[in-house]
Amino acid sequence: MIDRFEGDVAVVLVGENERRLEIPRKSLPRGVREGAWLQIEVEGDRLVSAMIDQAETDLARQRIQEELDRLRRGEHLR
């Protein structure tokens, strides 16, 4: 998933262990935003292809929003 943009560089966190990959922003699909989940193909540190995984992004957004709401209500303290 894309953690952030630093100027023309996109910082992508790859896989379970969130390996940090820095790739040119222009090599990513147009209109891609921070937080987007991607299906990517890499060779070493080189990006071969990238596709937005909208379904996974939406799932993560919903899951995270629910957890944040639980924290706000203090349900984890009970």
Next chain:
Amino acid sequence: MKRFVLALLIVTLATMSVILATAASSGPKPEYELGFKALADQIPEVVGEPLEYEHWGANGDSLQQTTTGLMVWRKADNWTAFTNGSRTWINGPAAVQDRSNVELFSWESPASGPQAPPTPAAASSQGVLQVHVIDVGQGDSILIQGPDGRSTLIDGGSSGTGVLQYLQRIGVKHLDLVVATHPHEDHIGGLPEILNAIPTAKVATGGQPSTTRAYERFLDAISTAKAEYVDVKRGDTLQVGPLAFQVLNPPSKAVPQNLNNASVVLRLVWGSTAFMLQGDAEKEAEADILASGKPVSATILKIGHHGSRTSSSPAWLKAVGPLVAVYSAGAGNSYGHPHGETLAALAGAGVQVHGTDTEGTVVITSDGSGYSVATAKTNAPRAPPENTSPSIPAVVPVQPPTTQSGSEAALQIVSVTSPARRGGTATLTAKASPGAQCSITVRYKSGPSTAAGLVPKSAGPDGMVSWSWNVGPSTTPGTWPIAVTCGSATADSAFMVQ
């Protein structure tokens, strides 16, 4: 009598930077030497084991933290003493005698004993605050320790960058507050391991979520740690003991979609010293804060976004008006942080700049009337920008002068007159390596002082060097920076003119 106890407490806190740093340093095990050994040999159970090397305190006393208290050689009366916080043992004229801290022996002068530097009572009662801008490579992590020992952590760097180890080494056992400025991994990635290991009372964020796994792990860790969770907005105050963090960003309505601009920006006022800690807030957020009309002036500015050109607008720097700017960035990072434009703007404004990429962890200490800046390393040439592998350096402890060796020995400001009166004189004493060539710059509003006493000097055989100068009767009152350079070492301080 009461004043004596207060002074003792202040000195203990004032030496914290060196104490904490030494506790974290490696190398041979510290031992008691000379007068400290003579006292320790007589009451070994009382004084316990040394935790650090002997070093100079701010008032010229020599100090050494132990497992049970503090060893002190008192410059004022040349006695060696140990205190456990409530009682004092003195190797006096009739061998070792002990007394309560609130009493004095007849042969002790009331002025003797561990004392604070000459600061007004009002400022001394503020106690000592420390802000550690921790070297986490490319990322941010700032620890604030209040005079009551309460700790606040702002951001935790990327995962595995050593913040947890740094906190553990300096003895942080509880966090009263953790602030995640915004959800980028270089600010929150390291927080889960900290929340899992150090009991934390409360976590505050700006409320803008991300959809990354790093952010989700952060939320999971808050839940598991059973820390209270709060969103903060402009106008809120986060109170940690005597410290009141003013929340200047995000705005109370319409939190920016740009995560950097949604950063929690905090201002902390401590006596005459104020800190502005702006996370990764960029120019748009800076403009929005200025438009809100909230006070923004600060002595010390942790500049936005690792020194990126996307932050630190001229209007912002002018309004904040810092004497010292600190940025956190990894040596040789891929983004070119800090950007040359930012450094040039700061230099043009006469601001002293410290960065973790060249100097390691930066620790700012303030007693409410002045401040001092200590860095883990002396300023080294910046790594070339074409180096694209972000290094993840180990956190380097701030080294006390006694553990330094060779010609690179550190420079420490031992004392400075503060406050100084207009039309009066001020004195600064520093400890450098013996024989080092030293120079001093005192910068007032009107520019560098041209007082006759501020000439280059050589440090004595004991490393001590001292300057006295006249403070002009028309000097603008305020807190003004002092820079001392001895060989390749530099040290910053400041003094108040009234």
